[in-house]
Amino acid sequence: MANSPYKKVTHCIFDMDGLLLDTEKLYTEVFNQITNAYGKQFTWEIKAKIMGFKILDSACAIVDMLELPISPQQFQEQSLQLYKIFFPKAELMPGAEKLLYHLKENNVPIALATSSSVDSYELKTVKWKELFDLFHHRVIGGSDPDVQKGKPHPDIFLVAKNRFPDKPDSSMCLVFEDAPNGVQAGIEAGMQVVMVPDPCLPSHLTEKATLVLKSLEDFKPEQFGLPPYKN
Structure with a gap:
């Protein structure tokens, strides 16, 4: 010392x-599934900005940056359903x-x-x-x-x-x-x-x-x- x-x-x-x-790759998978459904890509640039955010803050940022046609609350609800599948892994x-x-x-x-x-x-x-x-x-x-x-x-x-x-x-x-x-x-x-x-x-x-x-x-x-x- x-x-x-x-x-x-x-x-x-x-x-x-x-x-x-090692959950960050699970978040990436979840967010990509949602954004891809609207023809958008959850990029590393976006990921770096939201790492460490609370869930609703993340949803607000992603919906805003990718201009998704859903509300942050809807994004959050879709995320929560996918979390149940991915997070236990x-x-x-x-x-x-x-x-x-x-x-x-x-x-x-x-x-x-x-x-x-x-x-x-x-x-x-x-x-x-x-x-x-x-x-x-x-x-x-x-x-x-x-x-x-x-x-x-x-x-x-x-x-x-x-x-x-x-x-x-x-x-x-x-x-x-x-x-x-x-x-x-x-x-x-x-x-x-x-x-x-x-x-x-x-x-x-x-x-x-x-x-x-x-x-x-x-x-x-x-x-x-x-x-x-x-x-």
């Missing part, structure tokens, strides 16, 4: 979609399980901060209940009244921070994210942010992160003053 360019932290807060669970991202168990075993307080609704959270984590039970608490932003504004606003990370019993300072919290909106939210919350972006994401959209990694497998806890892996 003595030679590390990063500040020591005591608590960790994790995003879920695209970081712990969600697999873990490389390194996620190892890191969460390592932090838990070393008594590092961890929380989840996801923009999902409770319903979609339950669908996505159906195979991974034991792993997600490791979190001290889970802020399900899409259904949590305390999260007034979604990412890129800092609300979700501030709520997550304040639900730790010892209420740490923001500077003692490390956020893990995959999306530009989430990184922005973490920075605005006064936290350091480790970003594990999709390889398709343009590099200029990763510039605000404290540290950018190709995979959670590459994370070295000791760089932030956390207990190192034993092997």
Whole structure:
């Protein structure tokens, strides 16, 4: 830690979609099915803008950008039906399980901060209940009244921070994210942010992160003053 360019932290807060669970490709499949029916393409450019949004915010943005002949509410309803098919297929991202168990075993307080609704959270984590039970608490932003504004606003990370019993300072919290909106939210919350972006994401959209990694497998806890892996 003595030679590390990063500040020591005591608590960790994790995003879920695209970081712990490989769900971003499932979202792409769902949104493409809907937009293709109207002769439109859900592109990477649009995807990069909405990653981390709450569901209705995503629907509003997609309907607006692609000028779809349906309301955001109709888009949301169609999405919800497809989520039931696709989300239970969600697999873990490389390194996620190892890191969460390592932090838990070393008594590092961890929380989840996801923009999902409770319903979609339950669908996505159906195979991974034991792993997600490791979190001290889970802020399900899409259904949590305390999260007034979604990412890129800092609300979700501030709520997550304040639900730790010892209420740490923001500077003692490390956020893990995959999306530009989430990184922005973490920075605005006064936290350091480790970003594990999709390889398709343009590099200029990763510039605000404290540290950018190709995979959670590459994370070295000791760089932030956390207990190192034993092997």
